[in-house]
Amino acid sequence: MLSVLIETRNHEDALARTLSSLVGGAVEGVVREVIVCDDGSSDRTHSVAEHAGCSYLAEAGVAAGIRQARSEWLLLLEPGARLLDGWMDAVLEHAGHGSGAARFTRARQSKQPFLMRIFGGRRPLADGLVITKRQALSLARGEGTACDIAKSVSARRLGAEILAAPIPRRD
Template sequence: MLSVLIDTLDDEEGLARTLACLVGGAVEGVVREVIVRDNGSGDGTLAVAEHAGCHVVTGGLAAAVGAARSDWLLVLEPGARLESGWTDEVAAYVAHSSMPARFSRASGSRAPFLSRLMARPAALAQGLLIPKRRAMASKAADAEALARGLAMKTLRAGIWPALGRQGR
């Protein structure tokens, strides 16, 4: 089982999209809990998180990681959507590995060529699957910094990056 961590700020629509794709993982017993680390949202983000039964953390990233009850964390941007079948791939991976991983980009999710040339890739655009102990050892201030610079395996399961982040 794994804990899902979503680092958010004023993105209630994106959070709702991401939570919707996690329902199957909860039903299959792969997702134990969802932790939403809110950075001071002024819109309905907190209401969406609370209505969905998420654990809301308003402290730093270390507090959010510390609140996780599972040995593995799945870190996603609000608005990111996992393709169907992701649960089998993730369950098999965490059973036999201790290395961080990310998802493959879903076919059709790439931004236009010039946009990809001009933009810096977001480290979290393809999600992050990381052992909790490794995340706890990090000094990262936010989820994006946690994913930056890690050597990772790429899973076959696909992800649609958050809208507006596909070319970054």
């Protein structure tokens, strides 16, 4: 029913956290496949994806993952994001109505402080994105990223919550 795409580079621990939140969806048959689109990781990202049974696309962007996806509906996530209880029902209901794109509601514990929301920059994929394969293909011009797709689409809010990936540290 749903293909999950995760675009990553050197996020082995974050990827593992995200994949663990998808296990219930795989068991219930909601998650058909997980495709990890890796942009040149030098850590053990490949091992994490392989051990979890994901399709792994080395040196590939999300556009390649979208083309490979077998499901009509896609879920784009950042590595480190975790879906909370109730996400499967919300996605199934949304897909059942055949409506456009949707984002999860940010869980209270991962909401940014007011000034950070204003001045800290916006991460377009922080709330995930549920989108049809057809719409994603039309938005993934050339070798665009998952964030490019998320920026260019208007989406409604799902009732289910997501713990957004932590903000990457700038070293």
